[in-house]
Amino acid sequence: MDNVTPKAALRLEQVNLFTKLKTQISSNHQGYPILQDMGFEVLAGERIAIVGPSGGGKTALLKLINRLIEPTNGKIFLENQEYRQIPILQLRQVVTLVLQESKLLGMTVEQALAYPLVLRGLSKQTIQQRVSHWIEQLRIPSDWLGRTEVQLSAGQRQLVAIARALVIQPKILLLDEPTSALDVGTASHVIENLTQLATTDHITILMVNHQLELAQEFCTRLLHLQQGRLLANQPGSEIDWFNLRTSLMHAEAQASEEWG
Numbered sequence: 001m002d003n004v005t006p007k008a009a010l011r012l013e014q015v016n017l018f019t020k021l022k023t024q025i026s027s028n029h030q031g032y033p034i035l036q037d038m039g040f041e042v043l044a045g046e047r048i049a050i051v052g053p054s055g056g057g058k059t060a061l062l063k064l065i066n067r068l069i070e071p072t073n074g075k076i077f078l079e080n081q082e083y084r085q086i087p088i089l090q091l092r093q094v095v096t097l098v099l100q101e102s103k104l105l106g107m108t109v110e111q112a113l114a115y116p117l118v119l120r121g122l123s124k125q126t127i128q129q130r131v132s133h134w135i136e137q138l139r140i141p142s143d144w145l146g147r148t149e150v151q152l153s154a155g156q157r158q159l160v161a162i163a164r165a166l167v168i169q170p171k172i173l174l175l176d177e178p179t180s181a182l183d184v185g186t187a188s189h190v191i192e193n194l195t196q197l198a199t200t201d202h203i204t205i206l207m208v209n210h211q212l213e214l215a216q217e218f219c220t221r222l223l224h225l226q227q228g229r230l231l232a233n234q235p236g237s238e239i240d241w242f243n244l245r246t247s248l249m250h251a252e253a254q255a256s257e258e259w260g
């Protein structure tokens, strides 16, 4: 039996993110706080669900981890290496982010799936194998392959975006509400695939998801964000999902009252 403790895939230490511009809302000279005192560790192969009300900082957190934005202060580590010491292209080979609105940049589905692998200089045969594998796994119909972005529905685009991330075989996969436009059956099938992938290939997955039943099915650990702070960091097995649903509904209602 393998008793080796899994390695830390990712670590955040006292990460803060403020908007660059001063706003009227905050007198803080650094600007308006988006994320504050973010500190947590993720082990290789963990499946993390990130939940919280709108505007809580979930997308901002994924963008920090993909280095689309830089923290105002604090440190992020990939295994034991500090982010700022890793060349950005090297980091992006390992950490892949799928945002809510993915673009195919004028390519057909088939071209878009192959493109990241072409950029990595892989052989035609490997590219074909990997692309076919994920088309099959995610049950992408062959008649989508020749279509471009405008010929796909939001849900179809989402599935293609997930496949495009998976062909890359990243070590850390970041997904921002990947199943929000998918029908229940397809969403559940995607979650099954992701769960299996994390288990068999030790891929670490962080997924923002408003659909709590999917988060529950998926996660080994849950991060609960509210107003830019980490409210809870708990193993999935210790969560009272009923209470969580109630508290999220309250927080969402409060947030819409504040905005409305």
Ligand SMILES: Nc1ncnc2c1ncn2[C@@H]1O[C@H](COP(=O)(O)OP(=O)(O)OP(=O)(O)O)[C@@H](O)[C@H]1O
Binding pocket: 019, 034, 052, 053, 054, 055, 056, 057, 058, 059, 060, 061
């Ligand atoms: N580039 C930016 N400049 C200024 N403020 C921003 C920027 N991006 C996000 N914000 C603000 O940061 C906060 C967190 O936004 P974020 O998109 O991370 O929330 P979220 O939890 O993902 O919300 P949702 O569930 O609605 O997608 C919000 O108050 C948002 O207005």
